[in-house]
Each structure stands twice: as C-alpha cells, then as structure tokens.
Amino acid sequence: MASPAPPAAPPAPADRRRRRRFGNAASDTLRAYAMNGPALIVLFSLVAYPIGYSFWVSLHQQNLKRPDDTRFIGLENYFALWRDPTFLSSLRTTGLFVVLVVSMTVVLAMILALVLNESFLGRGVLRSLALLPWAMPGVVNGLMWRTIFDANTGALNGLLTDLGLIDSYQAWLSSPSGAFFLTAFAQVWNTLPFAVILLLAGLSTIPSDLYDAAKVDRAGVFQRFRQITLPWLLHPLLIVLILETMNAFRAFDTIYVLTGGGPGDATSIIAVLNVRTALTYTDFGLGSAYSWVITAFTLIISVGYVAALYRKGSFEV
Structure with missing residues (x-):
C-alpha cells in the first residue's frame, strides 16, 4: 500500500511578502480610483464631453435660424x-x-x-x-x-x-x-x-x-x-x-x-x-x-x- 503524500510545504517567507505586497498594491490602486472617481467624472462632464460634443456638432448642418434642417453632413x-x-x-x-x-x-x-x-x-x-x-x-x-x-x-x-x-x-x-x-x-x-x-x-x-x-x-x-x-x-x-x-x-x-x-x-x-x-x-x-x-x-x-x-x-x- 502506497504511503500518503507528504503535506505541502508552507510558502516561503519571501513568497508571503510578495503576495502581501501585491495585495496591498492592488488595494491601493482600487482605493485611488475610488477616491479620484468623483473628480474624474466631473472632469469628464465639464471638459471631455463638451469637446467631443463640439466635434460631433461640427459634422452636422446646425443653424439655430433653421432648427428643422439639422442633419449629419460629415466633413462638409x-x-x-x-x-x-x-x-x-x-x-x-x-x-x-x-x-x-x-x-x-x-x-x-x-x-x-x-x-x-x-x-x-x-x-x-x-x-x-x-x-x-x-x-x-x-x-x-x-x-x-x-x-x-x-x-x-x-x-x-x-x-x-x-x-x-x-x-x-x-x-x-x-x-x-x-x-x-x-x-x-x-x-x-x-x-x-x-x-x-x-x-x-x-x-x-x-x-x-x-x-x-x-x-x-x-x-x-x-x-x-x-x-x-x-x-x-x-x-x-x-x-x-x-x-x-x-x-x-x-x-x-x-x-x-x-x-x-x-x-x-x-x-x-x-x-x-x-x-x-x-x-x-x-x-x-x-x-x-x-x-x-x-x-x-x-x-x-x-x-x-x-x-x-x-x-x-x-x-x-
């Protein structure tokens, strides 16, 4: 009858420190995104969205004097x-x-x-x-x-x-x-x-x-x-x-x-x-x-x- 396998060796101290460091880095990254998330949302709303929308408007024929004639015209x-x-x-x-x-x-x-x-x-x-x-x-x-x-x-x-x-x-x-x-x-x-x-x-x-x-x-x-x-x-x-x-x-x-x-x-x-x-x-x-x-x-x-x-x-x- 085969003898039972020996129990796995516990992880070396260096491996434990590496895993702990990786876990701390990941948690710090998530914490940084969570804390900066509101500011990023506000920045996107006030800067990125208007810039992108202005480019989208430039691809349209849009004149307030003819509001019913708004249409997409590409790079015209x-x-x-x-x-x-x-x-x-x-x-x-x-x-x-x-x-x-x-x-x-x-x-x-x-x-x-x-x-x-x-x-x-x-x-x-x-x-x-x-x-x-x-x-x-x-x-x-x-x-x-x-x-x-x-x-x-x-x-x-x-x-x-x-x-x-x-x-x-x-x-x-x-x-x-x-x-x-x-x-x-x-x-x-x-x-x-x-x-x-x-x-x-x-x-x-x-x-x-x-x-x-x-x-x-x-x-x-x-x-x-x-x-x-x-x-x-x-x-x-x-x-x-x-x-x-x-x-x-x-x-x-x-x-x-x-x-x-x-x-x-x-x-x-x-x-x-x-x-x-x-x-x-x-x-x-x-x-x-x-x-x-x-x-x-x-x-x-x-x-x-x-x-x-x-x-x-x-x-x-």
Missing part, C-alpha cells in the same frame, strides 16, 4: 471652409498675427526677465507692477487701447502732438497696417507678464556657480547667455511658446473691442470669424468646425515646438 463643414475665400484670407492674417505676437512676446519677455532677475533697488515693486497688464481682462484691455488710439481724444495723439512729432491728430486704427500692428501690440501688452513670470522662474533655478565659473573663464555676456542661460530656459521657453501661440490664435476679445476685425478684414483672424459665425449667424456646425481648425493648428505648432526644442536639450514635459 471643413471642406466648405477651405473653399471659402474669407477663411483663406483670415488664415493668412492669423498666421502673420501669431508670428508677430509670439516673436515680440518671447523677445520682450526674455529681456524683461533678465532685467528683473538682477539685483537693484525697487526690484520687488517693479516685479509687482509688471503683473498689472496680465490681470486686466481682454475686453478692458481692448477698451483701454481703443481710448488711447482714439483719433479725436486719444492720449497717443496728445502726447505726440505735445512732443512735436506730429502736426495733427491721426486715425491710427483706420489704416489696415496700422490697425494690424497696433492690435498685435495690445495683445502682446496683455499677455507679456505671464511669459515674464515663467522665464523669471526659470532664471531663478540656474546655479550661480555656473556664472561664476564662466566669469573666471572670461566668458562674455553673450557667451554666458548662449552657453548657460538659454539651455536652462528651454523648458519655460517651450511653455511660453505653446501658451502664447494658443493665446494668439484665440485672441478674440481684444481684437473685437479694439477694431471689430477691421478695417475691412485687416484684423479678422480665425477666432473673430469663429465667434461671428456661431453667435451672429447662429451657424453652430460651421462655428464648431472653425474651433477645431484652431485646435488642429495649435496642436501641430505645439508638436513642432516640442520637436525643435527636444533636439537641443532635455526637459520634463
């Missing part, structure tokens, strides 16, 4: 945009506007950040004052600059007349080129402080030992900027480029209050056409298509920024 709204000469003209205007605003913002923000990073009397007060334009809403910003550029009672005309630089008051916003550049300037003035804050935060993380060593090696100001400052600012510079590009593409309130998209279509960027199509003409299908075109352009340009800066340094995204 997007094809209609590329056949519209008004959209193509606004696309060129938007491209020039974005390039001008982003380049001016980056250059001026870099200069101001370098100045505010130095130690001098009243630096804290100047840093605080630099935040004021950023705290101003876009509508108020447009109203302020429209008052300054006014052809009859504008402060700019009064100042230039007192200085003897002009003989009579000028209508600065009546010419297409003047309106375009002054609108870009107003947009830069409004968004510049945020870029300065980001670059200033990046400058504060650079070890002073690097500059001391560079001075010992007799490196000049431009060499220190190119070899030390600029590589350390790649991450905040990337954030500035992406956010300022998004702001320039979506710059509606300042432009609408300042020029209304005119004169003619000199300042009629895509965001202005988007709001005008959706709210004035109540064409929500075509207006949603405008929104997704802006999103696509912003995404493509942002990926280009990341690809360009990633080859020059490493940063956390």
